[in-house]
Amino acid sequence: MYVVRNxxxxxxxxxxxxxxxxxxxxxxxxxxxxxxPAQAVLPPPDKxxxxxxxxxxxxxxxxxxxxxxxxxxxxxGRIAYALIGGVMAVTSYLLAVRNGLLLFPPPSGSEITAxxxxxxxxxxxxxxxxxxAGLEAVAAAPRPTAAATEAAAVLPRVFDGPVRVRSSVGAIxxxxxxxxxxxxxxxxxxxxxxxxxxxDSIITAALPAQVFLTVLIATTVxxxxxxxxxxxxxxxxxxxxxxxxxxxxxxxxxxxxxxxxPVFGVMPLLLxxxxxxxxxxxxxxxxxxxxxPVPLPEVVIATDTQALVSADHxxxxxxxxxxxx
Numbered sequence: 001m002y003v004v005r006n007x008x009x010x011x012x013x014x015x016x017x018x019x020x021x022x023x024x025x026x027x028x029x030x031x032x033x034x035x036x037p038a039q040a041v042l043p044p045p046d047k048x049x050x051x052x053x054x055x056x057x058x059x060x061x062x063x064x065x066x067x068x069x070x071x072x073x074x075x076x077g078r079i080a081y082a083l084i085g086g087v088m089a090v091t092s093y094l095l096a097v098r099n100g101l102l103l104f105p106p107p108s109g110s111e112i113t114a115x116x117x118x119x120x121x122x123x124x125x126x127x128x129x130x131x132x133a134g135l136e137a138v139a140a141a142p143r144p145t146a147a148a149t150e151a152a153a154v155l156p157r158v159f160d161g162p163v164r165v166r167s168s169v170g171a172i173x174x175x176x177x178x179x180x181x182x183x184x185x186x187x188x189x190x191x192x193x194x195x196x197x198x199x200d201s202i203i204t205a206a207l208p209a210q211v212f213l214t215v216l217i218a219t220t221v222x223x224x225x226x227x228x229x230x231x232x233x234x235x236x237x238x239x240x241x242x243x244x245x246x247x248x249x250x251x252x253x254x255x256x257x258x259x260x261x262p263v264f265g266v267m268p269l270l271l272x273x274x275x276x277x278x279x280x281x282x283x284x285x286x287x288x289x290x291x292x293p294v295p296l297p298e299v300v301i302a303t304d305t306q307a308l309v310s311a312d313h314x315x316x317x318x319x320x321x322x323x324x325x
Contacts, residue, residue: 001074001137001138002074002076002135002136002137002138003070003071003074003075003076003135003136003138004067004070004071004076004081004129004130004133004134004135004136005133005134005135005136006067006071006133007129007132007133007134009132010128010129010131010132010133010134011060011063011064011129013128013129013132014063014085014125014126014128014129014132015056015059015060015063015125016125016128017121017124017125017128017177018056018059018060018089018118018121018122018125019056020121020181020212021117021118021121022052022055022056022059022118023052023209024209024212024213025117025118026048026051026052026103027206027209028206028209028210028213029102029103029104030042030043030048030103030206031206031209031210032104043103048103051101051102051103054101055092055096055101058092058095058096058101059088059089059092059122059125062088062091062092063085063088063122063125063126063129065088066084066085066087066088066126067081067084067129067133069084070084074138076130076135077130078127078130078131078168078170080130081126081127081129081130082123082124082126082127082130082170083123083126084126085122085123085124085125085126085127085129086119086120086122086123086126087122088122088125088126089115089118089119089120089121089122089123089125090115090118090119090122092118092122093114093115093118093119094115097111120173123173124170124173124174127170127173127174127288128174131170131288159293161293161294162293162294163240163291163292163293163294164235164238164240164291164292164293164294165231165234165235165240165245165286165289165290165291165292166289166290166291166292167231167289168285168288168289168290170288171227171284171285171287171288171289172224172227172228172285174284174285174288175223175227175281175282175284175285175288176219176220176223176224176227176281177216178223178277178280178281178284179215179216179219179223179277180211180212180213180215180216180219181212182273182276182277182280183211183212183215184208184209184211184212184215185208187207187208187211188208191207191208223281226249226252226253226256226278226281227249227281227282227285229252230245230248230249230252230278230281230282230285231245231285231289233248233252234248234282234286240286240291241286242283242286242287243283245282245283245285245286246279246280246282246283246286247279247282248282249278249279249280249281249282249283249285250275250276250278250279250282251278252278252282253274253275253277253278253279253281254271254274254275254278256274257270257271257274258271
């Protein structure tokens with residue numbers, strides 16, 4: 001029996017999507033201080049740091065608590081860790097609303113929708129923790145029977161059969177954030193090079209966060225379809241390495257952009273961006289999806305034993321002759 005390890009490295013990796021989402025939401029909340037006249041004064045930096053660190057620490061504590069609960073029940077599935085991450089995020093959001101850990105409370109009527117993005121980030125964090133922490137064996141409580149011991153001795157401890165890349169919802173969720181993250185990074189670089197300080201500097205500084213949310217919402221479904229196309233094309237070509245997935249991703253993304261050029265007049269710069277996005281999305285999907293054995297074919301139902309011959313048997317290509325008197 002196996003459980004997920006206790007790993008500080010995996011916990012740090014799992015907190016990355018939560019840290020990004022919390023930073024984006026806090027930036028958007030700060031932006032409201034400049035758009036709502038009644039809140040024209042910026043909050044002090046110490047308060048912003050306290051709120052951000054408090055939310056992130058609460059997320060980390062609840063995520064580790066959920067991991068401990070799953071360990072107690074000997075549950076190590078990725079879906080279970082994604083679900084416990086979502087429950088953790090919802091709990092953290094409710095505690096933050098109740099105890100004043102938000103810069104501004106959500107407007108009336110939007111309490112549920114305001115928690116959707118942190119919940120998605122929490123599910124992604126739980127998936128990442130289960131991915132990076134790894135498994136460790138634990139001793140089973142009941143004593144195995146003689147039949148179970150004999151069956152375990154017969155089963156192999158290694159596998160050398162054919163494998164393929166898994167179809168993983170969690171890996172797709174990670175890959176679809178690539179366009180939004182790259183767009184936000186490009187916006188930040190442009191502002192750092194050409195941005196100027198002034199009365200609208202807070203609005204300009206919040207632009208990367210706005211770009212991240214806008215692109216993420218606009219490209220989630222198309223990016224998911226693109227990743228699925230990359231995955232199934234690679235599976236059809238029997239390719240399973242990360243570099244091969246990256247190459248297929250860049251070619252598929254470039255092909256989509258070329259097909260859309262006559263319709264939308266796509267610029268060559270967007271073509272280069274799509275090639276980079278496709279390559280990263282394909283490589284990320286391969287990294288987090290993992291591999292699985294190729295499933296066995298279904299059982300053959302035969303009514304005649306003479307039909308059970310191999311594909312290269314002569315009777316598959318020639319007809320037998322029976323001489324009659």
